[in-house]
Amino acid sequence: MSTRAKVTLAASCAISVFIIWGVHYQQVKERDACDMFQGVLRDDERRREKMWQRQQDFEESQRKRALYERAQTVVSGE
Numbered sequence: 001m002s003t004r005a006k007v008t009l010a011a012s013c014a015i016s017v018f019i020i021w022g023v024h025y026q027q028v029k030e031r032d033a034c035d036m037f038q039g040v041l042r043d044d045e046r047r048r049e050k051m052w053q054r055q056q057d058f059e060e061s062q063r064k065r066a067l068y069e070r071a072q073t074v075v076s077g078e
Helices: 003-071
Strands: none
Touching: none
16 A cells, blocks of 8 residues: 555544544533523522512512401501
8 A cells, every 4th residue: 555545544543533522512502501591490480489579479478468457457657
């Protein structure tokens, strides 16, 4: 086998390995980016649930306050 043939074979093997590695690296990065996006979605859902719970607590507090104000008489300081 001539030297030129060996160089061509080595170069084509190196290029093939580099391309395969590049595709693999790109797939890993895309998978990580997708996982990060899922984390954002989970955070948004958690935030929505928290806000809903706070709203429910606030409404319950308002109902209790109205009930207590009706049940108690307020005497002015006169």
